[in-house]
Amino acid sequence: MADSDSSLSPSNLGSNVEKYQGERSSGWSEIDEWGPEKVLQVYDPDTGMTGVLVIDNTSTGPGKGGIRFADSVTPTEVFRLARTMTWKCASAGLPFGGAKGGIIANPSKVNQVEWVKSFAKMIRPYCPSQYIAATDVGTTELDMAVFAHEIGDMQACTGKPQELGGIPHELGTTGYGVSIALRTTLDFLKDVKRKGFKASRPLLDLTYSLDIKRNDIKVVIQGFGNVGSFTAKFLNDLDIRVVGVSDVSGFVFDENGLNIPQLMIDMKDKSKLSDLLVDNQHHQQQYSYDILDKDEIFNVDSDIFIPAALTGVINDNTAHQLLKHNVKIIVEGANIPTTPSADDYLVDNNVLIIPDFLANSGGVIGSFVEYQGRTEKEAFDLIEYKITNNVKRALYNSLSSTDKEGDTSKLNVRKVAMETAKQIVYRAMLLRKGAISVAREAYARKERVIY
Numbered sequence: 291m292a293d294s295d296s297s298l299s300p301s302n303l304g305s306n307v308e309k310y311q312g313e314r315s316s317g318w319s320e321i322d323e324w325g326p327e328k329v330l331q332v333y334d335p336d337t338g339m340t341g342v343l344v345i346d347n348t349s350t351g352p353g354k355g356g357i358r359f360a361d362s363v364t365p366t367e368v369f370r371l372a373r374t375m376t377w378k379c380a381s382a383g384l385p386f387g388g389a390k391g392g393i394i395a396n397p398s399k400v401n402q403v404e405w406v407k408s409f410a411k412m413i414r415p416y417c418p419s420q421y422i423a424a425t426d427v428g429t430t431e432l433d434m435a436v437f438a439h440e441i442g443d444m445q446a447c448t449g450k451p452q453e454l455g456g457i458p459h460e461l462g463t464t465g466y467g468v469s470i471a472l473r474t475t476l477d478f479l480k481d482v483k484r485k486g487f488k489a490s491r492p493l494l495d496l497t498y499s500l501d502i503k504r505n506d507i508k509v510v511i512q513g514f515g516n517v518g519s520f521t522a523k524f525l526n527d528l529d530i531r532v533v534g535v536s537d538v539s540g541f542v543f544d545e546n547g548l549n550i551p552q553l554m555i556d557m558k559d560k561s562k563l564s565d566l567l568v569d570n571q572h573h574q575q576q577y578s579y580d581i582l583d584k585d586e587i588f589n590v591d592s593d594i595f596i597p598a599a600l601t602g603v604i605n606d607n608t609a610h611q612l613l614k615h616n617v618k619i620i621v622e623g624a625n626i627p628t629t630p631s632a633d634d635y636l637v638d639n640n641v642l643i644i645p646d647f648l649a650n651s652g653g654v655i656g657s658f659v660e661y662q663g664r665t666e667k668e669a670f671d672l673i674e675y676k677i678t679n680n681v682k683r684a685l686y687n688s689l690s691s692t693d694k695e696g697d698t699s700k701l702n703v704r705k706v707a708m709e710t711a712k713q714i715v716y717r718a719m720l721l722r723k724g725a726i727s728v729a730r731e732a733y734a735r736k737e738r739v740i741y
């Protein structure tokens with residue numbers, strides 16, 4: 291096992307060998323003042339398992355982050371996801387730092403249980419003192435059961451099955467949080483108008499253009515897995531209309547609004563949307579679904595776009611399509627779905643973006659509740675409380691930076707929320723160093739985070 295702060299030393303890289311070696315030859319250029327503290331590349335010759343663990347910053351607590359299991363995993367991707375966790379845990383006021391694990395293979399093409407055990411064995415010295423795992427793309431509560439047993443400590447991961455005292459992400463904690471983030475944003479826009487806040491011209495335009503009843507707003511969701519499907523369910527519970535959902539196999543759309551509870555029933559025991567076509571043929575469903583090409587999601591009019599699938603899907607190609615089709619708000623359910631240049635372009639064009647580290651923190655807040663041995667109900671209550679307050683605070687902080695009369699500046703929630711997260715981590719780093727008076731002074735100057 292290699293353990294290096296500044297370089298990666300891959301030995302056996304499986305199917306991802308070329309990408310990985312490309313990263314190695316170009317050097318590890320991601321280190322900055324925040325981290326990463328540790329980058330481990332692990333290889334188990336007994337099973338062939340190759341993986342990466344990045345512990346980004348532990349000043350606020352042991353690094354928290356899921357294990358991604360996919361053949362597309364690279365150290366750079368794991369690092370970026372770990373960094374997102376650093377900001378996410380700090381923003382949510384949790385006593386965790388940022389980290390992420392990655393196992394490099396298609397889980398259906400290897401012995402998944404053996405590889406998860408193997409990964410656990412290799413990173414055991416860091417678990418749970420510096421790294422606490424969870425599920426991510428390609429891993430489920432069953433993997434967490436295997437992982438915790440292999441480490442020999444139930445505190446080694448969260449998202450475990452209920453039988454092990456877990457609060458599985460499969461209950462929809464992240465999707466619930468995304469729906470709360472959107473509700474909070476809509477309430478904020480209503481407040482700006484109703485209370486007559488001084489706001490910049492672009493924000494007022496946005497407020498007026500969304501001045502419609504909640505169930506007249508049109509939402510589309512990319513991804514109908516854990517995050518996407520539960521986001522749809524909880525938005526439906528809030529009476530917010532979902533007109534389209536897509537996944538890797540296609541796109542289901544109805545401009546009058548999809549019947550989400552029915553779609554969820556029809557999707558039971560199916561792995562992708564296109565499987566609905568088989569039941570269409572056998573008349574086994576109440577509804578007959580049209581399945582469009584998955585990328586048609588970028589070609590329909592909507593007010594709100596929720597990416598809940600992959601990294602980098604909102605990019606230079608798709609950003610202008612979203613704009614053309616009237617998207618006014620993006621709530622990031624997926625991790626790092628927007629490329630930096632697309633982010634600039636959309637913000638410049640007055641699209642309000644609620645960033646991933648605020649919007650999709652429901653999973654890690656639920657994890658914290660599990661870590662404390664508390665209940666599912668407490669998890670959902672804390673997610674609602676924290677996400678409402680954190681999104682509200684970020685929106686109002688953004689508003690106060692653009693409240694001059696005639697101001698044409700845009701509302702950049704990501705930038706403002708990132709500043710807050712950095713202040714929290716910076717103070718924690720100072721405290722760790724023992725620079726208590728400096729940290730106190732820095733702390734006194736800044737507002738409190740909601741704990």
Ligand code: NAD
Pocket residue numbers: 425426427428459464512513514515516517518536537538539562584598599600601623624625650651653
């Ligand atoms: P998942 O594997 O359950 O679902 C992913 C979905 O994306 C699937 O429906 C898949 O078909 C779809 N998809 C894949 N490629 C697509 C494409 N090209 N176009 C449209 N859809 C496509 O994963 P998940 O757990 O729902 O995670 C989704 C995203 O949310 C990831 O970025 C993940 O890191 C992030 N996230 C997840 C959680 C969680 O608790 N699960 C928490 C925070 C962030």
